[in-house]
Amino acid sequence: MGIRSRTILIILAANFTIILIGILAGAAYVRRNIESYIETDMLVVADIADRFISSELDMLRHEAATAASRLAMAAPGEWAGILAESVGAKFIGFAVMNRNGAIAASAGAAASPNLLEHESVQAAFEGRMAFTSTIPSVDAVAFHLAVPIDGTVEYILILTLDGLYFSKLTSDYTIWKTGHIFIDDRDGYIIANNRPEWVQNRQNFLIKAQDDPQYEDVASVIKKVTAGDRGIGYYSMNGISRICAYRPISGSEEGWVLGIVAPLSESPVGDVDRGLLIIAFVCILLNIVAALIAAGFIKKPFEELAAMREAAEADSRAKSTFLAHMSHEIRTPLNTVVGLSELALGDGGQDEETVDRLEKIRASGLTILGIVNDILDISKIEAGKFELLNAAYDTPSLVNDVVTLNIVSIGERPVTFRLKLDETLPAILHGDNLRVKQIFNNLLSNAFKYTNSGEVEWSVSHESDQDGFWLISSIQDTGIGIKSEDLDKLFSDYNRVNMEANRQVEGTGLGLAITRRLVEKIGGSLTVASEYGRGTTFKVRLRQGFVAGTPIGREVADNLMGLRYMLSKRAKSETLIRPNLSYARVLVVDDIATNLEVVKGMMKPYSLKVDCVTSGAQAIDLIRAGEPCYSAVFMDHMMPNMDGLEATRIIRKEIGTMYANNIPIIALTANAIVGNKEMFLNNGFQDFISKPIDTIKLDSVLRRWVRDKKLEQDLPAKEVAAPPKKGSEETLLKGIAIKGLDMKGTLKRFSGDEGVIIEVLRSYATATGTILGNMKECLDGERLADYAIAVHGIKGSSYGICAREVASLAEALEKAARAGNLPAVRAGHETFEKTAEKLIKAIDGTLTRIKAADKPTAKAPNPELLRQLHEAVISFDMDRIDAIMADLEALRYESEPGRELMAWLREQIDNMTFEAISKLSTQELLAWAGPATDSQPEQVDNET
Ligand code: ADP
Numbered sequence: 045m046g047i048r049s050r051t052i053l054i055i056l057a058a059n060f061t062i063i064l065i066g067i068l069a070g071a072a073y074v075r076r077n078i079e080s081y082i083e084t085d086m087l088v089v090a091d092i093a094d095r096f097i098s099s100e101l102d103m104l105r106h107e108a109a110t111a112a113s114r115l116a117m118a119a120p121g122e123w124a125g126i127l128a129e130s131v132g133a134k135f136i137g138f139a140v141m142n143r144n145g146a147i148a149a150s151a152g153a154a155a156s157p158n159l160l161e162h163e164s165v166q167a168a169f170e171g172r173m174a175f176t177s178t179i180p181s182v183d184a185v186a187f188h189l190a191v192p193i194d195g196t197v198e199y200i201l202i203l204t205l206d207g208l209y210f211s212k213l214t215s216d217y218t219i220w221k222t223g224h225i226f227i228d229d230r231d232g233y234i235i236a237n238n239r240p241e242w243v244q245n246r247q248n249f250l251i252k253a254q255d256d257p258q259y260e261d262v263a264s265v266i267k268k269v270t271a272g273d274r275g276i277g278y279y280s281m282n283g284i285s286r287i288c289a290y291r292p293i294s295g296s297e298e299g300w301v302l303g304i305v306a307p308l309s310e311s312p313v314g315d316v317d318r319g320l321l322i323i324a325f326v327c328i329l330l331n332i333v334a335a336l337i338a339a340g341f342i343k344k345p346f347e348e349l350a351a352m353r354e355a356a357e358a359d360s361r362a363k364s365t366f367l368a369h370m371s372h373e374i375r376t377p378l379n380t381v382v383g384l385s386e387l388a389l390g391d392g393g394q395d396e397e398t399v400d401r402l403e404k405i406r407a408s409g410l411t412i413l414g415i416v417n418d419i420l421d422i423s424k425i426e427a428g429k430f431e432l433l434n435a436a437y438d439t440p441s442l443v444n445d446v447v448t449l450n451i452v453s454i455g456e457r458p459v460t461f462r463l464k465l466d467e468t469l470p471a472i473l474h475g476d477n478l479r480v481k482q483i484f485n486n487l488l489s490n491a492f493k494y495t496n497s498g499e500v501e502w503s504v505s506h507e508s509d510q511d512g513f514w515l516i517s518s519i520q521d522t523g524i525g526i527k528s529e530d531l532d533k534l535f536s537d538y539n540r541v542n543m544e545a546n547r548q549v550e551g552t553g554l555g556l557a558i559t560r561r562l563v564e565k566i567g568g569s570l571t572v573a574s575e576y577g578r579g580t581t582f583k584v585r586l587r588q589g590f591v592a593g594t595p596i597g598r599e600v601a602d603n604l605m606g607l608r609y610m611l612s613k614r615a616k617s618e619t620l621i622r623p624n625l626s627y628a629r630v631l632v633v634d635d636i637a638t639n640l641e642v643v644k645g646m647m648k649p650y651s652l653k654v655d656c657v658t659s660g661a662q663a664i665d666l667i668r669a670g671e672p673c674y675s676a677v678f679m680d681h682m683m684p685n686m687d688g689l690e691a692t693r694i695i696r697k698e699i700g701t702m703y704a705n706n707i708p709i710i711a712l713t714a715n716a717i718v719g720n721k722e723m724f725l726n727n728g729f730q731d732f733i734s735k736p737i738d739t740i741k742l743d744s745v746l747r748r749w750v751r752d753k754k755l756e757q758d759l760p761a762k763e764v765a766a767p768p769k770k771g772s773e774e775t776l777l778k779g780i781a782i783k784g785l786d787m788k789g790t791l792k793r794f795s796g797d798e799g800v801i802i803e804v805l806r807s808y809a810t811a812t813g814t815i816l817g818n819m820k821e822c823l824d825g826e827r828l829a830d831y832a833i834a835v836h837g838i839k840g841s842s843y844g845i846c847a848r849e850v851a852s853l854a855e856a857l858e859k860a861a862r863a864g865n866l867p868a869v870r871a872g873h874e875t876f877e878k879t880a881e882k883l884i885k886a887i888d889g890t891l892t893r894i895k896a897a898d899k900p901t902a903k904a905p906n907p908e909l910l911r912q913l914h915e916a917v918i919s920f921d922m923d924r925i926d927a928i929m930a931d932l933e934a935l936r937y938e939s940e941p942g943r944e945l946m947a948w949l950r951e952q953i954d955n956m957t958f959e960a961i962s963k964l965s966t967q968e969l970l971a972w973a974g975p976a977t978d979s980q981p982e983q984v985d986n987e988t
């Protein structure tokens with residue numbers, strides 16, 4: 045319903061209520077007054093009726109007395125004649141009686157045999173004149189007036205009146221429409237009424253009410269009437285409310301009473317009610333008319349308001365879109381800034397000042413990235429586009445990730461970090477772990493940011509009540525604290541407080557605003573207590589789903605609490621600690637062989653097994669077979685014949701095994717369109733990585749979807765696979781420049797593993813040559829769609845090896861081909877082809893030169909040298925270690941584990957982490973290296 049209609053309705057409803065209350069109050073007041081007038085008037089009418097009936101009774105008595113005195117003076121034989129003469133037309137019969145019965149009678153005289161016993165007749169024998177009540181005679185009721193015949197009490201005169209005599213007398217008098225007079229005898233029998241049948245039937249409501257409760261109301265009034273009171277009564281009969289004024293008949297010695305009864309609805313009260321109803325009706329009509337007229341007037345402001353709202357919504361949409369675009373646009377170059385500075389730092393060799401500058405560039409880039417992400421979060425929350433993605437998650441991993449991320453920020457400051465974990469915390473919970481992490485990260489990073497020296501303590505526990513399970517946490521610091529007047533402002537957007545003290549601290553004032561909204565969205569509470577200059581404590585309660593009762597236990601809690609030392613040491617020396625995933629096996633699907641090599645190469649430092657296929661169909665077959673069992677599938681989005689979406693759909697919908705339904709599938713895409721993420725998540729994928737693949741993103745995806753902490757615990761001492769920065773072929777590529785290729789970027793991407801790089805470049809040169817041929821054919825046949833797919837492939841693989849020039853030319857051609865712009869494709873193709881061919885030639889040339897200058901190869905590191913190295917490490921004999929390493933590194937090893945072992949050994953030795961090597965037995969070391977020759981498997985001795 046529109047706001048205008050609502051306003052009109054509200055006005056109408058308010059007016060109706062006012063009218064109703066006015067009418068009810070008016071009606072009550074007028075009614076009360078009118079009723080009191082009516083009562084007075086009715087009593088007056090009753091008095092008048094009494095006069096009238098009493099004089100009639102007097103007249104009847106007088107006539108009867110005259111007749112009786114004439115009879116007394118005549119002989120009984122003359123009585124009949126006298127009576128015929130002297131009794132008026134009012135009486136319908138007469139009789140003279142002695143105590144034995146009638147001795148003379150006219151037609152219509154009372155014939156009731158019981159008449160003699162009647163009280164009034166007996167009274168006449170005692171000298172008093174009296175009326176009987178109605179007495180049933182032959183076919184109707186009748187009244188009798190018994191009169192003593194003068195002087196004697198031996199004879200009496202009985203005069204008979206029609207039973208309806210008084211009814212007829214009173215029937216001419218009506219009040220209002222149907223109001224009338226009635227007469228009852230003293231026992232409550234109706235003896236005059238406008239309903240003759242009640243008189244004929246000798247109706248008596250006092251008696252009727254004994255059997256039928258519906259007459260109780262009238263009977264209660266009649267009781268008062270027959271008691272000889274004068275007054276007003278109200279009763280309801282047949283659903284009609286009536287008013288009754290009653291009084292005794294003053295001229296009746298028999299105790300007769302009269303009443304004036306009338307329906308209330310006929311009284312002026314009814315007219316008042318009707319009048320008020322008419323007024324109400326007219327008011328309501330006028331009200332509606334007024335509301336309709338007013339609606340016309342209020343329409344305009346409402347239309348203006350609606351237009352303003354629409355404009356505001358459009359603005360807000362534009363703002364969200366702008367923010368989304370801006371953040372995307374900013375993030376891309378920022379990634380370059382951060383990535384290139386990391387790359388430059390990783391290369392080493394710069395002077396101190398350059399390193400310092402590069403570190404600052406990197407740190408600032410990361411800060412801007414954080415701000416952009418925050419702005420994006422807040423705009424998403426504001427636009428209502430923010431959804432929680434709930435799933436089961438591993439609590440120790442969550443704690444570990446939060447600590448790992450934040451501990452780095454302590455830097456050189458004297459801040460002690462203490463983690464307190466409740467060992468009964470469930471190991472698995474259900475919720476949106478990324479958002480839970482974000483909450484803890486925000487609070488913990490603030491605690492570190494605003495604590496220059498002292499302590500930061502993070503405690504995590506839990507609680508259950510009737511509302512469910514609560515993850516409870518408190519983040520306590522002994523930092524600068526917050527002034528009490530600032531506490532209320534903390535959670536508003538872009539609000540920073542205590543700026544004098546925080547001038548040097550980076551921030552946007554969005555962190556706590558986001559945190560509060562996240563807590564609200566998840567369900568829970570966030571409170572803060574702080575003492576300025578002493579420290580701050582944030583307390584969070586988060587509603588989480590409880591999955592299984594297994595607690596994390598003392599050991600895991602202790603390990604996590606101990607981990608912080610290890611992390612804080614490592615944080616200073618390494619940027620990326622790659623977990624050892626040697627227990628895992630993944631499948632990579634991409635139609636371009638070079639892309640497969642790129643992914644394989646980038647995954648190498650994780651020591652996991654990587655299987656590659658070039659089509660969705662092959663991937664489906666492997667998943668359907670269920671063998672080998674993969675931890676995850678990395679699926680390219682755009683492939684000819686069957687694209688990644690379709691392949692994933694078939695895996696999820698058509699294979700039907702638990703394995704096919706649940707295996708994590710991660711999309712690889714070179715199309716960085718905003719909103720892609722949702723598209724993949726809605727189509728059976730768990731995550732997505734955009735190409736060129738970012739090392740950090742790949743790392744987080746592998747950690748999230750492939751890493752299995754339980755299996756990791758069973759691994760031997762090399763628990764953290766160090767990046768093999770310097771491979772055994774490290775000198776091969778050093779100083780070599782390939783025109784069109786950013787060699788530094790390539791080295792960085794593949795963690796300096798030159799063996800991998802050589803493989804990738806070889807594959808690129810071969811595959812790209814073939815694709816170029818296909819593209820030419822597509823162009824000649826004007827098949828732009830196929831052309832787009834082919835050039836898309838080259839774009840991806842060129843970015844993958846850091847051949848940016850070819851990649852960006854390919855990107856432009858892909859866009860033109862997709863837009864169906866044949867002239868543009870034709871115009872650009874030649875330059876592209878030439879550039880790509882030049883690059884392939886340069887790569888080929890380099891590979892040939894390398895091959896010529898290659899080191900001598902061996903199958904695997906020499907076992908004897910490895911044994912000696914192990915001994916030297918145990919005895920910390922640095923000179924011997926260097927000498928043996930030089931011998932070992934003089935060869936290039938064909939076996940992959942061999943190269944991997946050499947890389948690992950170099951890393952440990954450079955970092956002086958001898959313990960990692962000595963923890964392994966010689967046997968394990970030799971097993972890792974693999975057999976040194978194909979023909980004779982190496983004898984492994986059993987010593988450790
Ligand atoms: P910012 O990006 O500025 O850190 P936040 O929203 O996270 O934004 O915090 C808002 C303000 O609250 C900060 O500017 C800081 O003044 C104050 N604040 C937050 N956490 C703490 C803390 N642990 N100790 C002292 N002050 C804090």
